[in-house]
Structures are given as C-alpha cells and as structure tokens.
Amino acid sequence: MTFAVCPEFAAALDLNPGKGDEASAKCRDADVVIDAEYIASETEHDPRGGLSEEDAKRALEAFINTTTKALKKGDRISVGVKKDEDEGFGTFSISKRSARTGRNPQTGKEIQIAAKKVVKFKAGAELSKAVN
Numbered sequence: 001m002t003f004a005v006c007p008e009f010a011a012a013l014d015l016n017p018g019k020g021d022e023a024s025a026k027c028r029d030a031d032v033v034i035d036a037e038y039i040a041s042e043t044e045h046d047p048r049g050g051l052s053e054e055d056a057k058r059a060l061e062a063f064i065n066t067t068t069k070a071l072k073k074g075d076r077i078s079v080g081v082k083k084d085e086d087e088g089f090g091t092f093s094i095s096k097r098s099a100r101t102g103r104n105p106q107t108g109k110e111i112q113i114a115a116k117k118v119v120k121f122k123a124g125a126e127l128s129k130a131v132n
Contacts, residue, residue: 043056095118
C-alpha cells in the first residue's frame with residue numbers, strides 16, 4: 001500500500017535524493033492507494049456509520065501533517081500502539097544516510113551520492129501477525 005501524497009510527504013521532510021538516487025525517490029505504482037475516496041468507500045457499510053469523503057480527506061491530511069511535523073523535529077511516530085511500541089500498526093522514524101561513493105550501472109563511472117535523511121517504517125507485531 002502507499003499513500004497518494006508521497007511527493008508532498010518527501011518534500012515536506014526535505015527528503016530530496018542525492019545524485020544517483022533519482023530513481024529510488026520516485027513513487028512506485030501501488031496495488032492500493034489510500035486516499036479520501038478509498039477510505040470513504042471502505043467505511044460506507046460500517047454499522048457505526050461511514051465517513052464522508054470530506055471527513056476522510058480531513059482525517060488523512062491531519063495524519064500526514066502531524067506525522068510530517070513530528071518527523072521533521074526528529075520524533076518517532078507510533079501508529080495504533082497500545083502498551084508497547086512493538087504492538088499496533090507500526091512506527092515511523094527518521095534515519096540519516098551518510099554520503100557515499102556509488103557507481104553508475106550504465107557507464108561504470110563512480111559518482112558521489114549525497115548524505116540525506118530517510119523515513120523508515122517498522123511494522124508492529126499486530127501488523128506483522130496479520131500479514132503472515
């Protein structure tokens with residue numbers, strides 16, 4: 001799954017690719033895109049009442065904005081956590097990747113890859129158990 005807003009999320013966190021990393025920074029096609037329309041359609045048959053597309057959009061934007069602000073500050077974000085950080089959906093964090101020397105696979109020429117910050121996600125125990 002992927003969020004439809006990955007370019008904005010990456011830009012907000014200043015996750016610009018270094019030289020040679022352009023291909024890895026692009027969003028990949030996903031089987032499921034979680035956006036307001038998808039959330040509204042998934043909740044429309046909920047016996048507790050579904051979300052309108054506008055409410056789903058506001059909730060998704062709030063999650064993205066809150067997560068982005070916290071990660072920019074260097075905080076870790078735990079989603080759906082109960083008692084322990086390893087439970088629930090998972091945890092987002094920022095990691096620093098050092099500058100390094102890479103190689104252009106087409107030409108074999110060495111290139112310098114700039115240091116950058118990357119977002120990491122560690123699945124929680126509940127998510128890991130659900131997919132296995």
